[in-house]
Amino acid sequence: MTMSDWSKVTRPIPVPNEWTKPFWDAAKQGVLALQRCQACGHFQHPPYATCVSCMATDLKFEPVTGTGAIYAYTIMYHAGDRRFAAAIPYASIIVELDDAPGALLAGNLLEAPCTEAKVGRRVEVVFQPLNDDITLPQFRLARDARSA
C-alpha cells in the first residue's frame, strides 16, 4: 500500500477565534495545549464556553503530552471534498490523548500507509506548518507501534 500523497492537497486554513486562539498559538510553537477546567482539572477538546464536566467557566489552556491512541478512524476513498482529492485514499483519524481522556482530536495518519490506521494503535503528535500563522497538529504511529 502506498502512502497518501498530500503534496497536492490544499487544506482549509483554520481561523482562530476567541475560544481557540491559544490552541493555535501553542501549536505554532510546537506545543499541544488543550483547554483545562481550573475547577475540576478536566481537559476538553474542541474548546467550549464551559467545562463539559462541571460547568465551571474558569478554563485555561495547558500543555499535554502528545501521545495517545487512535480512538476511531475512517479511510476516504471518495473525492467528495475536492480539496483532498489528490490524497485519496487517506486516513482521517480521531485521537484520544493519554493526558486527556474524553478529549477527541482529529488528525491524519502521516508517515504510514492509510491502512495502518486501527482503533487502539498508539500515535504521537507531529506539527505541520500550513503558513506563517497556522501550524496543524498531526499524528504518526508511535515508535513502538511502528516497529510492531
Added chain:
Amino acid sequence: MWEHRCKVAVSGVGFSRVTRSAEVPLAAHALEAVKGAVAESGLSLSDIDGLATYPELPATGHAVVDGITIVSVNCMMAMLKLPNLSWHVQVETVNIGGAVQQAVNALLAGVCTYAVVWRAMHNPRGTYQNLPGTHAQGASQFTAPYGFGGPGQGMAVAYTRWLERHNQNREKMATLAVTQRRHSHKNPHAYFHEVPLTREDYLNSRMVAYPFCLYDCDIPVQGAVAIVLTTADRARDLRPRPAYIAGYGQRLAFEVAGRIGSLSSYMEGGKSSARLTWERSGFTPHDVDVAQIYDGFSASVIYGLESYGFCKEGEALDFIQDGRMELSGELPLNTFGGSLSTGRIHGLWHIIEGALQASGRAGERQVADVNVSFVGASAPIVQGTTFIFVREPY
C-alpha cells in the same frame, strides 16, 4: 404512562415522485405529497389548520432558495393559502420527528384540528458536499483541515470504533442493505423499487469512506412525503384506519460542536429518546412487532437497535441475521426499504411506514398481526426522535 397516549393519530399519507435530480422545483414535490395526504384522509385543504416541517437541506456549500432547495412553512403557506390556518411551526433541533411531535402537541392543546407535516428534500447539482473554501471557521477548524468534509465521515469514524471494539465484520451489513432492497420491491414509491441488489453487489461495491461502501449510504434524491395528523376521535371519522401515537421521545443529549467520532454519544442520544418513549407508552422492546430505524447511513441502524434496547451493544450486526429482519421475521425492520432504498428523504418516511404498519395499510409488505410499531426517525445523537404507533388504543 403518558396520559395523552393514543389521543393523536396519523391519518392520510402522501408521496411525490422521487427523482434523482430536480426536474421540477421542490415546491411542486411538496405540494404533490401534501395534497396526496389530505386527499387520502378524505379532507379538503380548507380543513387543514396546522402546518409543520423541518426544511433543512443537509448538503453544504449550496445557495438556499425557498421552493427550490427547501420548502419552508412560509413557502407552503404561500402556496396553499389555507383559509382556516390557525397554527404552524418550523423546527430546528431534531429534524422532521420534532415537527411531528410539535404537531402532536398542538393538536393536544386544541390550537389546531388537522395538521399536515411534510419533508421535502432537494438534490443539488454537482457535488453534494460542495467544499471549495480556503479557510475553516468555527467548529470546522478542528476537522476540515484533516479532510473531514461531510457527515458521512463523522458517522464512519464511530463505525470503525464500533467494529473494532466489538471485533465485528462490516460484511455482515450486506444483510441490511439487501433485505431492505427486497422490502422496497414492495414499495412502489421507492427510488430503487425495481432495482435489485445482491449480497455480491454489496461486497464488491466501491468504498466511499471506510467502513462505508456505496450501499451503506442513501442516495440523494429529489422528493417529498407528507402526513395528516389529527385527534383520535376525529381520525376515527376519516377514511383511513388511524395509527395512534402511543408515545414519543427525543434525544436529550448533544455533542459539543466539532467533537466527532464518539460512539458513546450516539448511544446516549438513543437511550434518552427511547427511555421517554418506552415510559410514555408503557411498552418495552419485546412488545414491538415491527420497527423502522433511520438508515441514512447504514450504521445508524446499529446505534438505533442497540441504544433503543432491541439488542445488546456490539450485537446489532448479528441481531439482523438469520431472517430476523424479514417481513415474516422476529423483528421486521425498515419494511419500506429504508432510506437506503427509497432515497434520501429523511425520517418522515420511516414515520409514515410505522403508521401504515400499525394501521394495517402497508399493502404487499404488511407484517402480520401488528399492534406495536416502533420508529427511530433520525440518527440517535444527531437529531434523534422515537415514536410508537399502535393499532388499538389502550
